[in-house]
Amino acid sequence: MAGRKPEWLKIKLDTGKNFKELKSMMRGQTLHTVCEEARCPNLYECWANRTATFMILGDTCTRACRFCAVKTGLPTELDLAEPERVAEATEQMGLRHVVVTSVARDDLGDGGASIFAETIRAIRRRTPLCSVEVLIPDFLGDWEALRVVMDAKPDILNHNVETVERLSDRVRSKAKYDRTMALLAEAKRMAPSIPTKSSIMIGVGETVDEIITTMDDLRRVDVDILTIGQYLQPTAKHLKVEKYYHPDEFAQLKEEGLARGFKHVESGPLVRSSYHAHEQVESAAESQMKTQG
Template identity: 75%
Template sequence: MKTKRKEPLAKPDWLRIKLTTDGNYAEIKDMMRSKTLHSVCEEARCPNIYECWANRTATFMILGDICTRACRFCAVKTGMPTELDLQEPERVAEAAEQMGLRHCVVTSVARDDLADGGASIFVGTIHAIRARLPLCSVEVLIPDFLGNRDSLQLVMDAKPDILNHNIETVRRLSDRVRARAKYDRTLELLRRAKEMNPDIPTKSSIMLGLGEEWDEILQTMDDLRAVGCNILTLGQYLQPTKSHLQVERYVHPDEFAKLKEEGLARGFSHVESAPLVRSSYHAHEQVQSAAKAEAVMK
């Protein structure tokens, strides 16, 4: 028997988004189309797309726009991808150069159909960006590669400036929220990344409003710190369509502020915590802040 869906909660005032569709926004949208590129900003219906594109920043999504998983929080299309675009890394690098980026974030759909999960395309993208923009830092937000250690090693050997992999939610809710991804596999990936190269900062993100309890959030923070995770982002889950998980609660900005304090007290070098925060939101500023904090800790 299906559970009857509840009436959706009304969005509070603090989640109102300012729409900015100036020249920069239009230029980046046209560039993405002309180079046949995808951005997680569009595919995942990120609420910050107007602000970020107006400021000439974007998170590139490689390996196509069809994900082999169907996570219950994510708006990215699900299905079986038909091909692998080997020219994609070079087009991403061209776009990054055209945008004059100082910090480039690259993520992807999950490609469980590929033997290496798409790791080689991540590596090609990192190299292509650095060939065109030697001074641009590169952050990769990777899938779990189904726990394939060799795939992670390929990415770590390319030496991204930040290795990001999202835990998404607390342990109790993980199987309901994510598809195929596992809470402990995420922790193991972050642990292995540190083992492979301790000097590369690692980062993860938690969505709030899915039914998690305060103590569970703190436990997730502790679990991430136990595997050496350096940077944490926390944001409000927003239901992308009626077929996705409903929002259980809108978390007040004051609670996000308290969670930032909790995270910093636990030793994260940087914590970005607010309702509209997403994993790559203000990514360049996160890197700078974390680097300063790490320098002080040493």
């Protein structure tokens, strides 16, 4: 097991004016953010910069992944007015890039795909210049549900592999490594022009060789953007941290990813899937233009 949390994982708390305004807005719109529900270490930095990742379809997940702090159980909430409230909050915040994710809703016929699609459309109606990224569950391999989301034309389709193949069943609940790769491949087949993205959290017992193999698998299905971050144990009931990677190791993993052809790699101890999401989009677009040029 890893020892005490190292110095480079200390977080600066910023609860200034922007943070308080955004928190008040979220409460006023009765919206959930993954920033809070998953206890993201970048919550204060992102909220102070007036950015957030909206979590739709309620705050109760039908799965119980061993790394995730989001509440689990049988959801009772399905709010058809939620997409419009997310769009209104996006407009009020003046966002240029918004990330929309959700709990897993295996209790719903389409896994919540229709609500994702309507949220994309609602944001576009109110803020047509704002790019929209969706971080979706696997919909239990229902490609028709995936098509509903892809037909709404998000600017980025994100689905996280989370960990290496050997540890996938131990770390995740119901989600399968092969299904994740199949979903990312299918999303690219349905809409080749929409960038795809995935994330790996490290420190749960994987080897560097396994991380590299996961990168290769993601590139095989033409994933464009990769994020790599340190796993942090949210509560005593969750998986323990096996290793704290040094920032230099994250820098090396970034180089490995770029060498394999990802258009953008965000790699660092506090990196999470939607951290600096807008910068990731711009960097990937610049890389694409260079490739085409």
